[in-house]
Amino acid sequence: MFLRQYVPMAIAFVIGVAFAVQYYVPHPASEGLLTTVNDWLIVVSGFSMVLGLASLMGSHWAKVRRAVPGWGYSLVVFLGILGTLAVGIVSKGKMFAGEGLTLTALGWVYDNMLVPLQGTVFSLLAFFMASATFRTFRARNLEAGLLLTAAFLVMLGHVPLGEYIWDKLLGFLPSKADQVMGWIMNVPNMAAKRGILLGVGLGAIATSLKIIFGIERAYMGEGG
Amino acid sequence: MSPELLGAWVAAGLTLAIFSFLYRDNPFFKFGEHLYIGISVGYSLTLLIFNFMIPKWWTPLFREGRMSLLVPTVLGLLIWTRFFPRFSWLSRWAFAFIVGFGAGITIPRMISNFIFRQVESTAVPLVSRGPGGVSFGWEDLSNFLIAFGVLSVLTYFFFSVEHKGPIRPLARAGVLFLMVSFGASFGYTVMARVSLLFGRMYDLVEYSSRGYGYATLILLGIMVAVFSAQALSKRREGE
Numbered sequence: 001m002f003l004r005q006y007v008p009m010a011i012a013f014v015i016g017v018a019f020a021v022q023y024y025v026p027h028p029a030s031e032g033l034l035t036t037v038n039d040w041l042i043v044v045s046g047f048s049m050v051l052g053l054a055s056l057m058g059s060h061w062a063k064v065r066r067a068v069p070g071w072g073y074s075l076v077v078f079l080g081i082l083g084t085l086a087v088g089i090v091s092k093g094k095m096f097a098g099e100g101l102t103l104t105a106l107g108w109v110y111d112n113m114l115v116p117l118q119g120t121v122f123s124l125l126a127f128f129m130a131s132a133t134f135r136t137f138r139a140r141n142l143e144a145g146l147l148l149t150a151a152f153l154v155m156l157g158h159v160p161l162g163e164y165i166w167d168k169l170l171g172f173l174p175s176k177a178d179q180v181m182g183w184i185m186n187v188p189n190m191a192a193k194r195g196i197l198l199g200v201g202l203g204a205i206a207t208s209l210k211i212i213f214g215i216e217r218a219y220m221g222e223g224g
Numbered sequence: 225m226s227p228e229l230l231g232a233w234v235a236a237g238l239t240l241a242i243f244s245f246l247y248r249d250n251p252f253f254k255f256g257e258h259l260y261i262g263i264s265v266g267y268s269l270t271l272l273i274f275n276f277m278i279p280k281w282w283t284p285l286f287r288e289g290r291m292s293l294l295v296p297t298v299l300g301l302l303i304w305t306r307f308f309p310r311f312s313w314l315s316r317w318a319f320a321f322i323v324g325f326g327a328g329i330t331i332p333r334m335i336s337n338f339i340f341r342q343v344e345s346t347a348v349p350l351v352s353r354g355p356g357g358v359s360f361g362w363e364d365l366s367n368f369l370i371a372f373g374v375l376s377v378l379t380y381f382f383f384s385v386e387h388k389g390p391i392r393p394l395a396r397a398g399v400l401f402l403m404v405s406f407g408a409s410f411g412y413t414v415m416a417r418v419s420l421l422f423g424r425m426y427d428l429v430e431y432s433s434r435g436y437g438y439a440t441l442i443l444l445g446i447m448v449a450v451f452s453a454q455a456l457s458k459r460r461e462g463e
Binding site: 004007011012013014018019020023037039041042046077079083087088093103113116119121122126127130142147148155183184186189195196197201208211 | 234235238239254255260265266268269273274276280295297304316319320322323327328332333337338345374376401402404405407409411413414423
């Protein structure tokens with residue numbers, strides 16, 4: 001009980017209070033301590049990545065071992081991880097080599113595999129968002145109407161075609177499409193964002209205090 | 225085949241494989257999806273090893289003898305006790321350190337950067353004072369709307385009092401501000417995705433040129449042929 005519960009709570013309390021106070025101590029030693037512990041946590045995150053990697057590889061290895069339908073795709077995951085890692089080791093983690101900044105093998109994988117895959121996966125969302133918009137965006141009440149209008153105006157203000165349409169239909173108005181979009185982003189959108197951010201800030205402070213004083217112990221997992 | 229040409233073929237093939245999901249879930253897409261996961265993990269791991277673990281841990285600890293780095297080493301090894309259920313409770317010490325540090329640095333920074341800065345930017349004069357006296361222009365109206373919007377949104381999220389009486393219209397105004405904000409964020413996100421889509425389409429068009437061996441057209445043709453063959457064989461099975 002002591003080692004399993006009280007020691008972690010004491011560690012969280014001491015470290016939490018120390019680094020909350022550290023912010024108000026403008027001394028090089030205090031700044032140095034923060035930098036050192038930040039570097040420590042990067043090292044710890046490196047160790048913890050092994051945990052995540054083991055979990056991912058374990059679940060895919062189980063699929064291969066049991067030969068579940070689609071197990072071949074799990075081999076593709078292994079191929080991707082080990083292949084990129086091997087290429088990264090050969091390239092010594094560098095994207096460019098030499099004076100002429102020629103691409104290394106890792107840079108080649110990044111430019112010709114990772115960037116196209118990532119860009120395409122995220123651009124697929126444009127189609128699904130368009131489809132969802134078509135199905136659900138109906139101005140049934142004032143709230144939905146405002147949401148629809150704001151989204152439409154922001155989209156119009158972003159592209160030359162939108163500006164062209166605005167000029168043709170609403171050219172008599174003193175403001176252009178990009179000015180209207182800017183006003184929406186900087187005034188009503190900003191007001192709501194600030195309200196949300198204030199709430200987030202207060203919530204984060206309350207949660208941090210709960211962690212430091214041992215009220216919130218979810219990080220201990222089961223039995224915490 | 226030059227690396228550039230090979231890169232064009234690979235990039236075009238992977239882009240088309242992911243876009244093939246627009247037709248339906250298929251082996252090309254699944255291959256691309258799983259390869260994306262693998263390459264992302266492998267790339268993150270490579271960056272972690274060469275940009276952080278070697279310069280910030282291995283070299284200082286084992287080459288320069290900086291013993292203070294034994295602390296994160298022990299914390300990291302404690303996290304690895306999760307692999308052994310009997311000792312996994314020891315990982316709590318490492319998590320307590322990480323969570324305690326996060327909580328500690330959050331409090332003053334949230335107060336300073338979120339609370340004070342947001343309030344400071346909101347609490348600005350609502351009228352302008354110039355040589356001609358006090359005036360109320362477009363900018364002042366915007367400042368007033370921001371202040372009113374922040375107050376009404378906070379009222380909407382304040383659940384300790386029931387939203388009735390004079391609170392009700394204020395909370396309702398908060399909802400309207402939130403809807404405009406959600407709409408604006410939605411529009412912004414859609415446009416960001418569309419710009420990514422343009423980027424991918426631009427590359428596909430470029431790779432369909434003669435200089436790249438008509439990579440896009442040939443790979444697209446192969447995919448269409450495979451899908452057509454699949455559809456035909458399914459129809460025959462149905463008959």
